[in-house]
Amino acid sequence: MKVTVVGSGYVGLVTGVCLAADGHEVRSVDVQADRIDAINRCAPPFYEPGLPELLRSVTQSGRFSGTTDLARAVREAEVVIIAVGTPTRGGRIDLTALEGALQSIGQILACCEDRKTVVMKSTVVPGTTDTLARSILECASGKNAGQGFGLAMNPEFLREGSAVQDFRNPDRIVIGSWDDASARAMDALYAGYSCPRVHTTPRNAELAKYAANALLGTLISFSNEVAAICESVPGTDVQTVMEALHLDRRLSPVLEGVVVRPQVLTYLAAGAGFGGSCLPKDIAALLHFGAENGVAMPLLRSVLDVNLARPAKLAEMLRRELGALNDKKIALLGLAFKPGTDDLRESPALRLAAVLLQERAELFAVDPFAANYTPGSVDPRIRRAVDPREAFRGADAIVLVTAWPQFIEWNWETLVALMRTPVVLDGRNALRGVRMPADTRYRCIGTAESPRETASVG
Numbered sequence: 001m002k003v004t005v006v007g008s009g010y011v012g013l014v015t016g017v018c019l020a021a022d023g024h025e026v027r028s029v030d031v032q033a034d035r036i037d038a039i040n041r042c043a044p045p046f047y048e049p050g051l052p053e054l055l056r057s058v059t060q061s062g063r064f065s066g067t068t069d070l071a072r073a074v075r076e077a078e079v080v081i082i083a084v085g086t087p088t089r090g091g092r093i094d095l096t097a098l099e100g101a102l103q104s105i106g107q108i109l110a111c112c113e114d115r116k117t118v119v120m121k122s123t124v125v126p127g128t129t130d131t132l133a134r135s136i137l138e139c140a141s142g143k144n145a146g147q148g149f150g151l152a153m154n155p156e157f158l159r160e161g162s163a164v165q166d167f168r169n170p171d172r173i174v175i176g177s178w179d180d181a182s183a184r185a186m187d188a189l190y191a192g193y194s195c196p197r198v199h200t201t202p203r204n205a206e207l208a209k210y211a212a213n214a215l216l217g218t219l220i221s222f223s224n225e226v227a228a229i230c231e232s233v234p235g236t237d238v239q240t241v242m243e244a245l246h247l248d249r250r251l252s253p254v255l256e257g258v259v260v261r262p263q264v265l266t267y268l269a270a271g272a273g274f275g276g277s278c279l280p281k282d283i284a285a286l287l288h289f290g291a292e293n294g295v296a297m298p299l300l301r302s303v304l305d306v307n308l309a310r311p312a313k314l315a316e317m318l319r320r321e322l323g324a325l326n327d328k329k330i331a332l333l334g335l336a337f338k339p340g341t342d343d344l345r346e347s348p349a350l351r352l353a354a355v356l357l358q359e360r361a362e363l364f365a366v367d368p369f370a371a372n373y374t375p376g377s378v379d380p381r382i383r384r385a386v387d388p389r390e391a392f393r394g395a396d397a398i399v400l401v402t403a404w405p406q407f408i409e410w411n412w413e414t415l416v417a418l419m420r421t422p423v424v425l426d427g428r429n430a431l432r433g434v435r436m437p438a439d440t441r442y443r444c445i446g447t448a449e450s451p452r453e454t455a456s457v458g
């Protein structure tokens with residue numbers, strides 16, 4: 001099929017490239033010419049494993065290209081997918097970019113003779129597709145949704161760091177269609193996929209996306225709340241408590257005598273809290289949407305509150321070890337919101353850094369992408385290092401905030417020996433089994449004492 005993806009950011013570009021790899025002819029549109037130039041040079045403007053290789057392959061095959069010419073791209077398409085950003089401002093979803101895209105697409109539809117299907121991929125609150133999007137497209141095109149053009153909502157469930165794999169091996173495809181012809185067009189678009197499909201209304205599709213992210217955030221905050229109890233009750237350890245919880249057969253089924261550990265269990269783990277461009281934003285938007293509809297949603301309010309308290313908790317643990325933090329040299333391990341990405345948005349590491357800077361600590365950060373971040377994205381007072389020795393030398397404390405696997409592989413005995421005071425705060429419980437010098441003051445999440453010698457569950 002001929003597909004145009006409007007918005008060549010994270011979701012749009014991954015979607016476009018993967019659809020081209022499926023055999024569709026894809027145009028990826030963006031208003032930023034430098035972004036399109038980079039895409040046409042096969043250099044994605046963000047880090048995503050597997051994307052550069054796939055982009056090169058679909059570009060060379062002639063099935064994929066980037067353009068700033070929206071009108072032409074829409075005219076040539078059978079399916080127009082909208083994947084522009086929907087950030088939140090003051091908790092409320094900001095639809096400025098989306099409204100602009102809809103208006104432009106509607107005007108182009110006015111001059112098109114064939115019937116195209118417009119698909120909302122951007123995350124939007126329930127009712128956006130069948131009210132706001134429909135009315136902008138109808139007014140601008142002079143045509144009726146369902147007759148003059150098709151309309152559908154197809155949320156994405158891509159995780160940064162595994163987005164290409166997630167697109168190509170989806171758990172499910174959710175298609176909320178306004179009209180039957182659009183449902184059929186979407187089935188044709190995803191003809192190569194055998195996963196379950198949920199055919200439903202646009203509103204259900206919109207809410208399914210928010211509900212999925214809200215559940216993940218809830219699991220993480222729940223785990224952190226259990227950790228908070230463990231931190232104040234001697235003799236308890238969140239790691240053991242959660243392991244026991246995971247082994248409930250309703251969470252870890254036993255198939256042919258083997259315990260199956262579903263991936264979702266990794267969200268039932270205590271740590272420095274969640275971040276990224278999706279979970280915090282989507283939960284805030286859902287809360288706001290609930291309030292607008294007279295639904296208070298106190299559970300989700302608490303999910304965000306618990307999450308926001310995590311960096312302050314880490315700062316308090318540091319104060320307990322070091323006293324006042326001013327002029328203390330503290331090294332943060334990890335800046336991105338999770339391993340496997342260079343995305344700093346809503347990163348717990350940056351929130352912790354803000355608290356520590358306010359207390360006039362001297363900050364270093366070690367991150368595999370340390371050298372790549374643009375000057376404006378990380379506070380210039382944070383000195384960035386790629387070589388961990390630079391950060392460990394003379395440090396008063398090390399705080400692991402993002403559990404990059406390579407951090408765990410380091411020789412901690414040698415590195416900790418370089419520190420002025422050997423305080424290691426493990427904000428992700430990732431270093432529990434790692435060998436460190438005997439005098440290391442190792443502290444981690446969810447226990448009142450150092451658990452380095454405690455038994456693990458077999």
Ligand code: UGA
Pocket residue numbers: 156157158159160161213216220266267268269273274275276277278279282337338
């Ligand atoms: C999330 C969802 O997982 C995707 O399904 C969804 O499509 C996406 O948002 C979106 O709305 O676009 P993402 O933000 O890339 O994807 O990040 P996750 O991998 O889910 O991580 C979110 C937070 O959960 C991070 O802070 C991370 O540290 C934490 N996390 C992640 C865990 O605690 N455990 C994990 O196993 C993975």
